[in-house]
Amino acid sequence: MLQGWVILLVALIYVIMLFLIASWGDRRADAGRSIINSPYVYTLSIAVYCTTWTFYGSVGRAATSGIGFLPIYIGPTLMVLIWWFVLRKIIRICRLQRITSIADFVSSRYGKDPVLGGLVTVIAVLGIMPYISLQLKAVSTSFTVLLQYPEIAMPSDLGRVSVLGDTAFYVALLLAAFAILFGTRHIDATEHHEGMVAAVAFESIVKLVAFLAIGVFVTYGIYDGFGDLFTRAAEYPDLARLFTLGEGVIEYGEWFSLTVLSMLAIMFLPRQFQVAVIENKSEDHVRTAMWMFPLYLLAINIFVLPIALGGLMQFPDGQVDADTFVLALPMAGKQEALALLVFLGGLSAATAMVIVATVALSTMISNDLVMPVLLRIKRLGLSERADLGFLLLSIRRGSIVIILLLGYTYFRLIGESYALVTIGLVSFAAAAQFAPIILGGVYWQGGTRRGALAGLSAGFLVWAYTLVFPSFVQSGWLDGAYLTAGPLGLVLLKPYELLGLTGLDPMTHSLFWSLLVNIGLYVGVSMLDRPEALERSQAALFVDVFKYSEEDGGSRFWRGTANVAALRTLVARFVGQARADRQFNAYARSRGLDLANMETASPGLVTFAEKLLAGSIGAASARVMVSSVVTEEPLGIGEVMEILDETSQVIEYSHQLEQKSHELEKATAELRKANTQLKELDRLKDDFITTVTHELRTPLTSIRSFSEILHDNPELDDEQRHNFLGIVVKETERLSRLINQVLDLARLEAGETDWQLESLDLSAVLRDSLDTTSQLFKDRGIALTVECPDQVPHISADRDRIMQVIINLLSNAVKFSPREEARVTVALRPDGHGLRLDVKDNGPGIAAKDHGAVFEKFRQVGSTLTGKPGGSGLGLAICRQTIDQLGGRIWVESSPGAGATFSFILPLADAKAAE
Amino acid sequence: MTKWSHFRERAIALFILGGLVMNFPIMSLFSVDGFLFGIPALYIYVFSAWLLLIVLAAALVTRVPRHTVDRSRTADIEPRP
The missing domain is CATH 1.10.287.130 (Signal transduction histidine kinase, dimerisation/phosphotransfer (DHp) domain)
Incomplete structure (x- = not known):
């Protein structure tokens, strides 16, 4: 029943089923009832990690190196243990920055640099090519092998076929069509490819079921359980060798380096980044994936060794390629349906990988390679074109076709001479080159653009030199002397023994050197470098992503003015008028803004527009476009300070x-x-x-x-x-x-005086005072002159108090008068709005510095000059307090040796009343 | 907060533990010519250690305080019509 048309029909039905699932997923997403918003679907979509490499290749690998196939799955198991910190951080960054791919991520982190984004894209495309060719090879091989049923013949036995007669070619075209249909429906790449993810998750179930089925068939159908199978295998010395580790199986060094390699691959392969980060619906899903994904890996690997050993025992003459045991065993057992299921399992593993990888790569090519270039070519006038959505989609579709054809070319040139796993590892090593600049970029603010450029290009060159070029020797492109004697006979440059380093397998060797120069240059150059303002701000946003607010991430570092209408038009050209309107209105609503009446966009709105664009055309291009409508102001010193938070x-x-x-x-x-x-x-x-x-x-x-x-x-x-x-x-x-x-x-x-305020004739008070003190003047023989008008304006005061003040001043004058020719003049006269009284003596006088002090209580100035002046030192203090209380002023005019004049002035009664 | 730092510590400890048990030299202890239930000792060891790591990881994550489901991702972008 396994005629060609049956196989094709089953394959076709399977593919149609995928289409149905995918479009169902898309429809559900459109209706707002996402089916991929589930931790289980998320986990299954991450299982896109298991490709035909796992499905066919693991058995092939196990047939020669025992558990040597396992580090590829142990590594991810270890890595997911710290996903809650590492992956979740990256997810958060991507969501806030609306990042569309791994190239976008790197470019965005290092100052939205288009060169870096382009470099990552080129490396990703070149690096993933072998991986895609591996899928093509596996699918076409499995189809060819299945087609020979009931015979079991290897494609290599069939001779070379022309491109048009090559199954792999048609597989490539079919996969391209599928990827285009599901991966490039929408322009905004940050939106989830819900249909695609749903289909991929479904495929993960198919391949697991198929592999478990063949595993159970071999273990319990052909043999009598694990014990029986292993016991029988132990009888063959060649197979018993596979039960241990070490020489001739897999060295510990290689084991370790493959573990590290796959730890990096699970995060930094573009397609893993796509499903685990870009397509992530909720950070919470990571939690489930942390244990469920390793469990999936464990499940799909349990039967690898039994199948490998079973195959080796069933086909002892080595005629059957171990990479096809999974298919050959049911065929040999005449299990047609099972063989067909296995074929579908392999097909699902291949399609899932190819679809996700090409979608991821095509997004990178369009957003980080083609668009930045096109937008910079002024002659094309792209920045003025009204609708760029179609152009964007066309670029993506075109690049999907190109990627698959490149993969096919690689397969035709190199693929046939290598085992599946060996081909795949080359891609892993390429993806590992992204690890330093991404992990460094997420945890180290000091990493700079130039550092990243230097590290990444150096790592990539070493990778190509030590891993890719040697494979050209195998396929006859390069002279074998390149490997054995080094290029141009330079022994130190032998690609498998660089600088004379021996004792490592090629993979470990390449990984060591490439990561060494990669990390070394990245760290070294970064440390000597001075990052620009944008680099610094992005670095801060990435490294401290959990610190910055969810909503306006980044806007605090933006200084620029833009016209709201211009921004809207710009966004509309890429994402469509209707969507742009909706997004802007939603933004305005959520922040209570009135966009219609807003002239200048706030920094938050500019950032929002840039991120909307970034979702469609990538961070670097979005930046170019937004700067075309924004007059950006350089960061002030204040902002720079803020950046260095x-x-x-x-x-x-x-x-x-x-x-x-x-x-x-x-x-x-x-x-x-x-x-x-x-x-x-x-x-x-x-x-x-x-x-x-x-x-x-x-x-x-x-x-x-x-x-x-x-x-x-x-x-x-x-x-x-x-x-x-x-x-x-x-x-x-x-x-x-x-x-x-x-x-x-x-x-x-204390202000506790009991004042008897009345309208007073001060001249009368003065006369009374003079009467009271007249005896003093007479006793001392002082000549007293009184200048007092008969009529003076009345003042408002307490009679007794004022009299006390006057008596104090008079007795003071007496006290300080000289013994001979003593003269005291008392003068009362109106002065401005007040009444002034002067008491002038011809005593020793008071130094200017003491004019204030004499009114302080307990101060008896001049004591050094004249000896103790007598008195309590309270008289003048009481005078001042009294005069102050009555709203007047008291002062002294004097100089040493020229006598002293004490004066006070009190406001008139009517002036006071007028107030 | 304490719970979080505990989780962090434990996850990293588990990561280190996994790195140790899945590598030389501990693995070499089981790379011997012995069988358990007819299955080679190395296979038994690797797979059961692996399973143990998964069980521990599951036990660990189920104790993480429930993270608030991030609304912002979907809230930023309204559903397509």
Whole structure:
């Protein structure tokens, strides 16, 4: 029943089924009920990792190296253990930056550099070519082998066929058509290819079921379980060798390097990046994939060894290529349906890989290679064209065809002489070259564009030199001497023993050298480099992605002005008018903006537009397009500081700290000043107490001594007794006066005065005061001149208080008058809106620096000049307090040796009332 | 927060453990001419160690505090009509 047409028909039905699933997935997505929004579908789509390499090649590999096929699956198992940190971070970055592919990611990280994006694209395309050719080879081989049924013959036995007679050619075209139909339906590549992912997930089930079926058939159909199979195999010395590790099977060094290689491949193969990152619907799905994906790998690998050993025992003469055991075993057992299922399993493994890989690569080619170039060619005028969506899709479709034809070419040239796994590993090693600049870019802010360019190109060249060129020898393109003696006879440059390094298998050797120069140059150049502002800001956004806000990621680093209408038109040209309108309106709604009345776009809106575009044409191209409508301003020093977030925070802290310490210093200075004042006050208080106690003691002493005399001498005559009692009374009066003064001042300062304000004739008060003190003047023989008009305007004041002030001033004048030719002039006159009183003496005068101090309490200036002036030192302080309280002013004009004039001025009663 | 850092530590520890048990020299201990249930010791070891890693990983991730499902990815882009 396995005629050609049957096989083709089954294959066709299978492919149609895939189409149905894919379009169902797309329809569900359109309806908003995504079927791929599930951790299980996500896990199954990551299982696109298992290609025909796994399906056919693992058995082939196991047939020669035992468990040597396993590191390819152990590596991913280990890597997924840390996915929650590594992969989730990359997913978050891609979502925020609307990244469409691995090339876009690299370009975006290193300052949206189109050159870097292009380089990654070229490396990816060239690197993945062998991998695609492997799929073509596996599918065409399996078809050819199946076609020979019931005979079991290898394609190599059939001789070379022309391109047109080659199954692989048609497989390539069919896969291209499939990829075009499902991978390039929409322009925005960040949108999920939901149909494609659904189909891929389905294919993952098909290949697993098919492989388990053949495994069960071999283990339990042909043999009697695992034990039986292995026991029988152990009887062959050749096969028993495969039960261990080491010489002739797989060396530990190779085991290790293949593990590392596949750890990198599971993340950085373009198609893995596509399904695990770009097509990811929720970061939470990663959690399930972390254990379920390794479980899938384990399941699909359990029967590899039984099948390999079974095949080796069933076909002992080596006529059958081990890569086809999976198919040959059921054929030999006449299990036609099973053979057909296996064929479908292989087909599903191949189609899934090819579709995802070509979609990923075509996005890269269009977004990171072709568009940046086209947009820069001014002559094409692309940046002015109205609708670029169709052009974009055409580029993608064209590149899918080209990629598959390249893969086919590689297959025709190289493929037939190599085992499946060997071909695939070449691609793994190419993908590994992306690891340093991506992991470095995600965890190290210091990585720069030039560093990435240097590391990546060097790694790529070493990869090509040590892994790809040698394969040309095998296919007869290059002279064998290239391998054995080195190019041009330079032994140190032998591609498998670079610089004389021996003892490593070619894969380990190549991986070591390529990653060495890759990482070395990346780190080295980056460290010597000075990144530009955009590089820095992108680096910060990538490395600290979890720190920045979800919504406006990046806008804080954008400085530019753009016209809202221009931005809308630009976006519409790429994504279509309707969608652009919807997106902009949604944006405006979510932020409460009124776009219709907005002239200039906010930085957030510019970033939003750029990301919308990036979803269609990639970060580098989007940047070019947006800058065409945006007048970008260079980053100011402030922004640059902000970009270096950690640094800027530290700087800010230190600024704050500096400020704080300044403030602290200021506060300290103030405190010190206050303290000095306090100390001064304290000293003054001490002085005061000394003065007061002294003043109190003098009358007390005389009171006491005269009282004692009176007490002890009752025989004193009346006159003396009267005299002494008079002294006691006088001293007592003096004592109470002093105490009253102290109390007065205290009350005045506390504002607790009981004022009897009335309209006063100050001239009358002055005359009363002069009467009171006239005896003093007479006693000292002082010539007193009074200038007082008969009528002066009234003031509003407390009579007793004012009188006290005047008496104080007069007695002060008396006190400081010289013993001879003493003159005191008292003058009262209106002055402006007030009434002024001057009391002038011809005493020793007061130095200018002390003019303020004389009014302070307890201050008795001039004591050094004239000795103790006497008095409590409170009189003038009380005067000032009183005058201040009445709204007037008191001051002194004097210079040493020229007498002193104490004056005060009080506001008139009506002037005060007018206020 | 503590729970998160615990998770991080454990995941990395598991990663290191996996790297150790799946490599020289520990694997060489089982690369011997011995059988268990008729299956070569090395095969038994590799597959059971592998399964153990998966079980531990599953036990680990189910204890992760449930991450808030990221709405932003879908919220940014409205469904196509």
